[in-house]
Amino acid sequence: MADALAYYANGWYVGGRADKPDAPLKWERPETRCIIDLRGRTWDRYLKRACRSVESAGFELRWNTAFTDVVKSCAVGRKVGESTWIDGAMIDLYGRLHIAGAAHSAEVWLDGRLVGGTLGIGMGRWFSMETLFHTVPNAGHGAIAAMADLMARRGCVLADVQELHGFTKQLGGIEIPRDVYLQLLRAALDPTNAAGAAVVDQ
Template sequence: MIPWLDSNSPFPDVSTALTEADGAAGLLAAGADLSPWRLLQAYQHGIFPWYSEGQPILWWSTDPRMVLHTDRFRISASLKKTLRRIARSRAEGGPWQVKFDTAFEAVVRACAAPRRDGAGTWISEDIVQGYTGLHRMGHAHSSELWHDGRLVGGAYGVCIGRMFYGESMFARETDASKVALAYLVHFLKLHGVTMVDCQQETGHLASLGAAPVSRAAFLAHLRQAVKLPPITDWHPVDPVQ
């Protein structure tokens, strides 16, 4: 049985999360809310919300934890060509531009939109509002790819100290989400962020260089990273020249 949280309940210790034998590995608690304060408390302790429409808010701390070390991000040959083309466009004021934090809510809503296969996502209106609140506080950020003034791809996540927690990506053009992610990861690497939390293991994330680590190793890194000074100047830098 997992605990039910009200608005004032602290999170339980992550060591009490359910295991694979329980049928819901990593599930820690349910309830509470998605206020910016609650979300900050969750991320500082290695906890994240994930639930489907119609369910209560479910809080997770998975073991192992999927992470991307910023010095291990894989850029394919084809993506490298695309990044060079976009870098030239940015330098020349062309149609392709990369920006940070100019359309945060639009990025989150695009991530929430149904996919091409018709499937929905887990991003509810409460999620949109909670993370937009974090953005207004300076704790959530978006990487955005624009083409002729139209938002065609993006990624967003939470940053506390020098710890970044990736949330979701979207693409309306081929490789647009990968471009947004490449700029984001390169920027984070330049600013001393060595690990991006990817939360759950997927083949797509693995293809980009992410790999699972134990929850203990993840938390040990997190405890140090969140204490470091926050990044204050969010401007994209071309990852490939």
């Protein structure tokens, strides 16, 4: 477990192999990294819409009450028989990180049913949003709102989403060079650093 946390602390992230379930974990540290601009207008607008969705749908938000169920739900593809990158090795890793207090679930409940959730890994004031699922409309937005609340309570200044694509761009994702990411990561993990959220010149 200490080895896995050391990898994260040095800028690596891990992904499973949907084409080879239960293959050894594949650690990556690409040339660019996608982070959420926590001070940006895109993130602020998204959160306001997400919070309105939570209120209008009557969702209940919880944290770390159904971690295993969230992991298993995220591992199921959207289509019948579809694989995801969350294989057996990843499920095991997330479970061990959760026991160690580093992995968390943010959950969306409706009428006593788990209808959405997201997983995250946190150390210091760095937080990585890993994956998400939802089974009813707007529950995905609710899951992000729940995770944002958890990050705020942890004093998060660096939100990592690994790769820039359609959804992470909607959240305010921006790509930065690896060396810049590593500088921000070190600052977020430094307990003596009282700086605010990461600001990147664009």
